[in-house]
Amino acid sequence: MSAPSDRLVPAWRRAWLFAIAGLCLLFLVLPIVLIVPMSFSDTSTLQFPPRNWSLRWYRSYFESVEWRSATAVSFWAALLTMLIATPIGTLAAWALRLRGGRFALFFWAMMMSPLIVPIILVGVGVFFLFARFGLTNTMTGLVAAHVMHALPFVFLTVAAGLKNFDLRQEMIARCLGASRVFAFMTVVLPQIRFSIGAAAFLAFMSSLDEVVIASFITGGDMATLPKRMFAELRSSIDPTIAAVSTLLIGISVLAFAGSEILQRRARARLGDARD
Numbered sequence: 001m002s003a004p005s006d007r008l009v010p011a012w013r014r015a016w017l018f019a020i021a022g023l024c025l026l027f028l029v030l031p032i033v034l035i036v037p038m039s040f041s042d043t044s045t046l047q048f049p050p051r052n053w054s055l056r057w058y059r060s061y062f063e064s065v066e067w068r069s070a071t072a073v074s075f076w077a078a079l080l081t082m083l084i085a086t087p088i089g090t091l092a093a094w095a096l097r098l099r100g101g102r103f104a105l106f107f108w109a110m111m112m113s114p115l116i117v118p119i120i121l122v123g124v125g126v127f128f129l130f131a132r133f134g135l136t137n138t139m140t141g142l143v144a145a146h147v148m149h150a151l152p153f154v155f156l157t158v159a160a161g162l163k164n165f166d167l168r169q170e171m172i173a174r175c176l177g178a179s180r181v182f183a184f185m186t187v188v189l190p191q192i193r194f195s196i197g198a199a200a201f202l203a204f205m206s207s208l209d210e211v212v213i214a215s216f217i218t219g220g221d222m223a224t225l226p227k228r229m230f231a232e233l234r235s236s237i238d239p240t241i242a243a244v245s246t247l248l249i250g251i252s253v254l255a256f257a258g259s260e261i262l263q264r265r266a267r268a269r270l271g272d273a274r275d
Contacts, residue, residue: 032249039242046239057243066228067244073218074208074225077139081146081207086200088147089154094188097162115152119212122149127216136217142224145213150203157202161195201255208248 038046042054061067096107114122126145127136135141165188173183189196211226218224223231225244232238 035242035245036249039239039246041239041242044239046237046242057239058247060240061243061247064240067225067240069221070223070225070228073139073142073222077142077146077224078204078207080139080143081150082200082204084143085147085150085154085203086196089151089199089203090158090192090196092151093155093158093162094184096159097165111155112152114149123213123216126213130217137219137222139222141217142214142222145217146207146210149210149213150206153202153206154199157199158192158195161192165191204255205252 034048037050038048039057040053040055041050042052042056043050092111096104109116126148130136130141130145135144169187170183173187174180178186209226211224211230214224214227215230218227225248229241229244232241
């Protein structure tokens, strides 16, 4: 009988798979990459490649009160969304892991409904509901809507991290006298902290990037950054949008890289402690 290594397909026979994967990556990344050099153009229109290089549109962004106000609204809403959605989604995933049973499928459907229902319908429903309670064009309404939008991401991420968690560990802690809350904080939470960190990152980015719901319930001084970008694209092609997009790309990359570095250091410390 031949060894498993003898049955492996040679790399050159899998070249077409690598080619398809490369084309898919190029299709996804190329539009993002093109934005960056376009943001350094000195012309009043979007051009690629730029004829001359300039920081003109970055200065325009930082000197604009409207752009700075939209940026502040978006980041405050994203931060509050992360702080609210992360514990709620984590507790919901833990509750499903503990109980499950016959209502598990229904519970999953309810948690996933903001992703299943078309976002335009969610925006219309949120607008009519919030208009009755005076929550339109307020930070409270914006954060509430974004929490609803971010909860499925948190729930899915933490639920995936809890799949391999041994429930007997929590039961042993409770048998030794720990309360359910103390057992969760000291036994469960340290083991799923990486999943919670990833969930918090997704909640933050889902709020920062959301535009449809914000278009229905915000405006004026409460307009978010994506909504203002969308409005500028409809009225005029302002290269400031390319500068804002480049800054957002940089923030996303740095946040993701920082999260990965912290997780690797934490895993390294955990491995050293076990040794």
